[in-house]
Amino acid sequence: MATQAKEARPVNPPAVDGTVRAAKPRTSAKGEQTRARLIAAARLLMADQEVPFTTRNVAARAGVTHGMCHYHFADRTDLILAVVEDIRPEWILPLEEAVALPGSFAQRADRVIEFFSEPEGDDLAPLYTSVHWFAQNDARVRESWEAEYRRWRAAFVALFRVLAEELGNGVDPQPLGDAAASAVDGMAAIRSLNAEIDTPSVVRALIHGLARGAEYPAAS
Template identity: 65%
Template sequence: MAASAQDSPDLSAPPVPARRPRASAKGEQTRARLIAAARTLLSGGMSERFTTRNVAALCGVSHGMCHYHFQDRTDLVLAVVADIRPEWIHPLEEAVSAPGPFAERAERVVELLGRPEGAELSQLHSALHWHALNDSRVRESLEAEYRRWRACFVALFQVLAQERGGGVDPRPLGEAVAAAVDGLAAAESLGSEVDSGAVLRTLISTLAAGTRPGG
């Protein structure tokens, strides 16, 4: 019996893409535990012992299970880079993007950056920099994170440019503050007693004052 037109497939219709299976809740939990174990090893100053086998052992899963979620140790490091983003980049982005004039946003930024960085996060940054020196994928990923971080300071001075009605190039001003923050963080990591809040407040206000017409 010949097939009717209603039964014939519509060859003109675009193919329906196959739906990817959703990761199970248990799989997501295992992945999160592996990232937590990776953070523990990295923040403990044990970069030389940072292997997928040691991460799996600390997590309490098989080595094969670790490789099911992460191809190699670089994938694990990249997962840690993404995992700490909400702890240092998102708060800065929120401080800059929240409503208010330049002076108010700048004060939020100063207050945020004036808080001491947690020991774990500080150790993680050091470990990630070490891996970046030895792995191009980590270096590219970490540089992308820092570009996003530096963009926050440029966005801050973009608000000032809008308030002043032009004549202000926010990029060099924002980059200058970002470089100063990096220097302060390095000094603090060595135990130097520096009032970061006071330094940043003075720097930002001085840069802002220098952009005034005739300044």
């Protein structure tokens, strides 16, 4: 049998931040390119939702053999986990950075609103919907997606923690952050239906409305 140049077998690295990682090969440049093509194809199929999401269809869309797909990803779940990791820099990391950079609550809130003012990739809303669906039917996807949403909520809670420290009135930032995270997440679900929403205006009204309410916390 003829020998092929090897693309290293994938391994599952340990999670260091609570996020379930997809298998990643230790890899040649060619192997990385093949893996990236498979992830891009998986994103397209998950967002499309008209072609069954199978490893065989992903391989066909990527222009590689089915065997090569399984060389990089053990199964369909591994592909979904790779997509979850691939989209993190498009929604989780910029939000965390907007909150973590120095500044007052107002300055950080402005950065968060500015982030939501930027155009979103056409596939992101349907991707969220697809991952939600898979999370209901696959324990590994659910664990990964829950970890992503813990980071999403934690960023909003961190934003309102800055406000709580500025106010010094004992307001609890947790429900404020959870409320903001849930509301913004709901907009993503609505956008997946192609509804037109002025996202920056809604996020601005939401964050500043919650902030005004925090100035006069309800008596316990």
